[in-house]
Amino acid sequence: MRLSTAFVPTLKETPTEANIPSHQLMMRAGLMRQLTAGVYSYLPLGYRVMQKVMQILREEMNAIGGQEFLLPALNPESLWIQTNRRDVPNFILSIKERELVLAPTHEEVIGHIASMHIQSYKDLPQIWYQIQNKFRNEPRPRSGVLRGRQFIMKDSYTLDRSWEDLDRAYELHAEAYRKIFARCGLKFFVVGASSGAMGGTGSQEFMIEAEHGEDTVALCHSCGYAANMEIATSTIAPVARRTQNQGLEEIHTPNVKTIDELVAFLKVDRSRLAKSVVYKHDGKPVLILMSGNDQLNESKLTAALGPGEIAPMPAEALLALTGADGGSIGPVKLNGFRIIADNRLKGANGLISGANKNDFHLANIDLERDATIDGYYDLRAVEEGEACPKCGAPLSVSHAIELGHIFKLGTKYSEALNIRFLDESGQSKPVIMGSYGIGVERIMACYIEQNHDKDGIVWNTALAPYAVHLIAVNTNNKEVVEHAERLYTTLIKAGIDILFDDRGNISPGFKFKDADLLGMPYHVIVGEKGLKNGQVEIKIRRSGARSMVAVNDAAEEVQKLVQSNA
Ligand code: ATP
Ligand code: MG
Numbered sequence: 001m002r003l004s005t006a007f008v009p010t011l012k013e014t015p016t017e018a019n020i021p022s023h024q025l026m027m028r029a030g031l032m033r034q035l036t037a038g039v040y041s042y043l044p045l046g047y048r049v050m051q052k053v054m055q056i057l058r059e060e061m062n063a064i065g066g067q068e069f070l071l072p073a074l075n076p077e078s079l080w081i082q083t084n085r086r087d088v089p090n091f092i093l094s095i096k097e098r099e100l101v102l103a104p105t106h107e108e109v110i111g112h113i114a115s116m117h118i119q120s121y122k123d124l125p126q127i128w129y130q131i132q133n134k135f136r137n138e139p140r141p142r143s144g145v146l147r148g149r150q151f152i153m154k155d156s157y158t159l160d161r162s163w164e165d166l167d168r169a170y171e172l173h174a175e176a177y178r179k180i181f182a183r184c185g186l187k188f189f190v191v192g193a194s195s196g197a198m199g200g201t202g203s204q205e206f207m208i209e210a211e212h213g214e215d216t217v218a219l220c221h222s223c224g225y226a227a228n229m230e231i232a233t234s235t236i237a238p239v240a241r242r243t244q245n246q247g248l249e250e251i252h253t254p255n256v257k258t259i260d261e262l263v264a265f266l267k268v269d270r271s272r273l274a275k276s277v278v279y280k281h282d283g284k285p286v287l288i289l290m291s292g293n294d295q296l297n298e299s300k301l302t303a304a305l306g307p308g309e310i311a312p313m314p315a316e317a318l319l320a321l322t323g324a325d326g327g328s329i330g331p332v333k334l335n336g337f338r339i340i341a342d343n344r345l346k347g348a349n350g351l352i353s354g355a356n357k358n359d360f361h362l363a364n365i366d367l368e369r370d371a372t373i374d375g376y377y378d379l380r381a382v383e384e385g386e387a388c389p390k391c392g393a394p395l396s397v398s399h400a401i402e403l404g405h406i407f408k409l410g411t412k413y414s415e416a417l418n419i420r421f422l423d424e425s426g427q428s429k430p431v432i433m434g435s436y437g438i439g440v441e442r443i444m445a446c447y448i449e450q451n452h453d454k455d456g457i458v459w460n461t462a463l464a465p466y467a468v469h470l471i472a473v474n475t476n477n478k479e480v481v482e483h484a485e486r487l488y489t490t491l492i493k494a495g496i497d498i499l500f501d502d503r504g505n506i507s508p509g510f511k512f513k514d515a516d517l518l519g520m521p522y523h524v525i526v527g528e529k530g531l532k533n534g535q536v537e538i539k540i541r542r543s544g545a546r547s548m549v550a551v552n553d554a555a556e557e558v559q560k561l562v563q564s565n566a
Pocket of ligand 1: 145146149404437
């Protein structure tokens with residue numbers, strides 16, 4: 001492709017709306033443009049990268065026996081009502097006039113096909129996949145294409161007759177995913193994860209560590225334990241039960257609102273405080289008790305409370321309901337609330353918590369004696385430095401971006417959509433399902449997060465829009481043009497993807513800057529000075545290493561480099 005006629009709108013300045021390197025560089029290198037919040041147009045260079053990603057996805061899915069489908073993005077709303085997912089928060093975009101929705105994932109449509117055509121154990125197992133647009137009602141899309149309202153996903157679905165077969169299909173995917181991310185040149189790790197809106201019995205996420213990631217993970221560098229904060233745990237002491245159990249005592253605590261203020265005012269150990277957090281679950285009030293200043297993790301709360309809408313209770317609603325502010329709420333005589341507590345507080349006594357009237361707290365609370373606790377759950381967010389649940393070494397907490405997610409779905413969708421088969425003895429059973437997703441744009445953006453420098457993107461040959469960037473330094477020089485043109489034609493004939501900067505009236509400095517910004521792996525520079533010695537220059541973008549080669553050997557040298565993938 002000749003840059004003189006190509007549409008590659010590079011930008012000198014970083015657009016102000018882009019806060020993270022991948023977003024900034026995708027804009028500056030002319031890979032994409034935003035149409036509206038969370039919706040992007042891919043320009044020719046960006047789309048070439050996506051096609052390379054999709055080709056890798058296809059090859060690895062085909063290698064595990066996947067069969068490619070193309071399922072409709074438009075779905076009847078009724079199908080999503082059948083699986084109880086119509087109203088999952090931040091999930092579905094809908095077209096009201098026709099009772100249609102835009103599919104955020106495709107378990108439902110896969111289920112529709114499977115329920116019609118899977119009849120016997122002889123029809124199983126199946127691995128079905130597609131590479132298709134997904135639509136999601138993401139509330140505040142930022143971070144560029146990492147979180148779009150429209151994005152492309154490789155999604156696959158497995159249908160099996162037994163749980164052992166599901167395990168096998170899941171492992172096949174885990175292995176294929178490792179190969180995919182390795183081929184893309186990503187440094188990734190795998191964590192245990194929560195199944196969220198998908199439901200099911202087990203799931204893992206493939207992630208990269210990234211300063212700007214929206215996910216948080218706990219990692220043990222000693223034994224390799226890795227878990228999304230949504231489910232991460234640590235070994236942490238429970239609040240000890242005191243042998244001397246004293247009677248309840250009301251204490252006046254004027255203007256004491258926070259846990260820190262309470263610790264300073266009462267001069268007690270932080271672990272004796274039971275912090276109250278108030279939520280609404282399906283409109284009903286829930287009090288959540290946490291030890292000391294432990295932070296509540298909302299995903300764990302969602303898992304503990306079960307299906308239904310969950311939101312923090314607004315201060316005015318709480319005041320209207322109890323007559324007290326958030327800082328004065330506690331578990332004793334709190335009528336009309338469901339009360340749950342973090343595992344650390346199981347059976348604890350000698351606790352201090354709000355008295356359900358402003359400016360008062362209660363001391364010596366015994367949760368078994370003075371309150372009605374509906375259940376104890378793991379609700380707290382793990383913190384940096386706490387002991388690894390597997391080996392005891394200190395955990396580190398990092399930000400991360402999810403590249404892919406694999407789920408053992410089990411029978412949730414087969415039950416809802418009636419996907420059944422007859423086993424060898426003629427008995428009807430639900431099909432056992434798995435689902436597996438990778439974001440195409442996420443791979444591209446995560447690659448850029450990991451592979452850029454101050455000058456621009458650093459592509460590898462696996463994903464680069466073009467393997468070679470050929471520069472004719474000065475197009476007013478006949479000899480330069482002649483040699484550059486000849487190299488261009490030779491390399492195209494050799495099957496090399498090549499971008500040729502043949503633009504006239506552009507300074508060499510500008511051409512070099514553009515080449516670094518676009519980031520093709522190998523730059524071939526044809527200039528007056530080199531040609532005086534019969535040479536052209538080859539630059540490796542990643543290392544910056546430069547070498548001069550005889551102009552007649554250049555094509556062969558470049559081919560060798562591209563093939564060696566150096
Ligand atoms: P996240 O937690 O980041 O929202 P998710 O758990 O909702 O992701 P899945 O439903 O498992 O994601 O989707 C599979 C894959 O699709 C993700 O691993 C990610 O690569 C990609 N993906 C999900 N949501 C988006 C989005 N809004 N924009 C771009 N890619 C996405
Ligand atoms: Mg999501």
